[in-house]
Structures are given as structure tokens and as C-alpha cells.
Amino acid sequence: MPKSSKKRLLALTVNGRPTKVKVSPTWTLLRVLREELHLTGTKKGCEQGDCGLCTVIMDGKTVNACLVLALQAEGKEIETIEGLGTAEQLHPLQQRINGRHIRAHPPHGKGQMQVFPGAELLIEGQVLRD
Numbered sequence: 770m771p772k773s774s775k776k777r778l779l780a781l782t783v784n785g786r787p788t789k790v791k792v793s794p795t796w797t798l799l800r801v802l803r804e805e806l807h808l809t810g811t812k813k814g815c816e817q818g819d820c821g822l823c824t825v826i827m828d829g830k831t832v833n834a835c836l837v838l839a840l841q842a843e844g845k846e847i848e849t850i851e852g853l854g855t856a857e858q859l860h861p862l863q864q865r866i867n868g869r870h871i872r873a874h875p876p877h878g879k880g881q882m883q884v885f886p887g888a889e890l891l892i893e894g895q896v897l898r899d
């Protein structure tokens with residue numbers, strides 16, 4: 770295994786929690802959030818920076834997590850959709866979207882849930898806080 774592909778320790782803050790995780794230099798922030806930290810509210814879409822499904826807030830600015838190498842997040846504060854509220858106490862925006870899910874009639878057929886991009890919630894939540 771080439772030396773550059775060895776995992777390194779990444780220290781960052783995710784949804785207010787100091788977090789350390791071993792990452793490969795080639796991994797994206799999206800991969801780390803979803804596969805290492807199990808924060809699957811950040812969705813994987815195009816992985817090319819086009820769809821915005823992977824949007825998170827990094828040090829107060831929205832970024833596409835699929836375009837950020839994990840090591841670029843060293844020392845940064847990351848906020849994901851999970852950071853807006855808790856399972857016991859949803860953020861008002863999450864409550865609003867939950868209602869939409871229940872009433873949604875997706876074009877894909879009966880019984881399928883509409884996947885609502887967490888990105889919109891994060892951006893809206895950030896605007897409301899600012």
C-alpha cells in the first residue's frame with residue numbers, strides 16, 4: 770500500500786460534537802459523514818457537485834460534501850441535517866418536512882416516500898438563525 774493512501778486521523782466537530790475518525794486521504798467528507806459517522810441524512814446524489822443533495826454547513830458556509838476531501842475538514846465545524854434537531858425534539862423545519870412526507874404523492878408510484886433534500890432544510894435553517 771503506497772504511503773499516501775494510509776489512513777490519517779481527522780479531528781473535526783460534527784453537529785457540535787468533537788469527533789475523531791481515521792480517513793483515507795482520498796475519501797470525501799460525504800463518505801466520512803455517511804459511512805464512518807453514519808449520518809445518512811446527508812444524501813449521496815451525483816457526486817459531482819451538481820445536485821446539492823450532499824450539502825452541509827462547514828464553518829458557517831454551505832458546501833457540497835462530495836467535493837470536499839475529508840482532510841480539508843480538519844479542525845472545521847460541520848453541521849448536517851441531523852444537527853438541526855433530535856429524534857425526541859425535531860427542529861420546526863424538520864417537523865414541517867415530516868408533514869410533507871406524510872402527504873406526499875411522489876411521481877414514482879404509490880407507497881414510496883419522497884426523499885426531501887436535507888440541503889434545503891440546512892440552508893433554510895441557517896438563514897433563519899442568521
Ligand code: FES
Pocket residue numbers: 812813814815816817818819820821822823824833834835836
Ligand atoms: S452528491 Fe450531488 S452535489 Fe454532492
